[in-house]
Amino acid sequence: MLTISRNVRLLGWFNFAGDFRLYGPIMVLYFAQVTGSYAAAASLLAVKKLSSAAFEVPTGVLSDRLGRRGTMIAGAVVMVAAHVGYAGAPGYSLLLAAVVLEGLATALWSGNNEALLYDTLLEAGRPDEFARHSGRVNSMFQIALALAAPIGGVVAGAWSLRTVVVLSILPQVLCVVIAFGIREPLVHGPLESTALAHLGSALRGIRGNPVLRRMTLVSALRYSSESAAQLSPVFVAGLWPLWALGLWRTFGHGVSFAGFRLSGWVIGKAGAARTLLFGELFDNVANFVALIRPTVFSPVILGSPAYGLSTIAQQTLLQREFTDRERATMGSLASLLGSLLYALVALGAGLVADRWGIVAGLFLIQAVLLIALPLAWWVHTHARRG
Known part of the structure; x- marks a missing residue:
């Protein structure tokens, strides 16, 4: 303890x-x-x-x-x-x-x-x-x-x-x-003989576990959608005065803080898979409402209101499926895939924004994030312990 x-x-x-x-x-x-x-x-x-x-x-x-x-x-x-x-x-x-x-x-x-x-x-x-x-x-x-x-x-x-x-x-x-x-926790499980063997074992572990395979992709898609944070201020600046952008950021961090703090209680009641599914669904609906007809209220719901809840639910599901001896390597592989998708989505959204406007660029990011919903639904129906 x-x-x-x-x-x-x-x-x-x-x-x-x-x-x-x-x-x-x-x-x-x-x-x-x-x-x-x-x-x-x-x-x-x-x-x-x-x-x-x-x-x-x-x-x-x-x-x-x-x-x-x-x-x-x-x-x-x-x-x-x-x-x-x-x-x-x-x-x-x-x-x-x-x-x-x-x-x-x-x-x-x-x-x-x-x-x-x-x-x-x-x-x-x-x-x-x-x-x-x-x-x-x-x-x-x-x-x-x-x-x-x-x-x-x-x-x-x-x-x-x-x-x-x-x-x-x-x-x-x-x-x-x-x-x-920090105190070092005990290492669980024997290590592979070499670093390459260790990496190969981690890759096989992801490939052979259907829940982990889909959750890795959900994690990467969610990370790629964070590229919207680079474009969203342009959208908000068209609706709010420039001095209010700092308040908008602070409000967003405050909402995320509340989500993180409540995540343990929510996941305990609803389960990690259900929390992730409905968190992603809520964010998608909120963003489409904010973008489809922009008003002065759009910045309040734009972004990821359920980000804290969804992130902890995602991490809980991933950590349950990771193997003890390759836990950090599997997490890094998921992060690598997320970084690659982030670069592609950010570039694509920037090109679309240049051609058709900022709203179109943000819609592209939301369209990519929609791919995560059926994957999250599958995990909701198959993941063990919530």
Whole structure:
């Protein structure tokens, strides 16, 4: 019980510190200021996504073979190095190195941290509590995002964009300190003889499990739909004054926070598969209503009102199906597929938006997300324990 309480508490604060980035809303502006080009700034964001995708599978294998705590610490140290690079960059080259480092750090955490939480509960014989604890841990992301955005805007206005980035190093240093306090859960199951054999075993495990196969695709499709976050501000700016965009973001994070906090209770009552299905259905309907006839009320329902509930339900279903010895690798494979789909959907939606307008681009993203509904329905009727 002590290890569960300690790891859950520290994971929550780790997530808060990791996403307390004052530069969040102005990162593109900072990149453009340093490089002198918006095109160069956009290319840096693209490289960050690509580097994260490239490192996904190797870091997942590393986590399964070397341990959750060490992988978490490594990611925190690399993230500090990335932020130091951002803060001190005189031009494009150092920023490029920094975004690659951030991509590596993100990959080190992506499959690892959820596996750390699940393994902690599994060791104590309490894996059925995953949804409740994961909802609390992940809600800390939303608090950090909601608080950091307005503070960063004030600091940027009073001092400079670079000051905002420099101050954002401090929470990342705190992540290193927190990670050292994590206790390593026991490793379950023997490891394969080599990293390649381990990866092959993980791939066969996904291919041979129909529920896991479909859930991996649902996870990837949901992640690809997050590309709407890059286009949605353009839509909202056509309906609300520019100064209100920050309030819109804060409202969205607040709704997500509530969803994460309530997810354990909802999943306990309705089951993970049913929560995922109806969460996705609700979000699809809400977004189509918001887009089909835009009004001043559309931004309030646009996005993913059920994001917190659906995300924890998705993670619960995935963690139940992952094998103990390949848990992080399987999670990283799902993240890799999601990153690839994200890039394709974002590019396609951008091209459609340029040709037919922002509403058409957002509709394309919703059309892609619709593919997840029949898959979620199948999981609802076949997944074990909810």
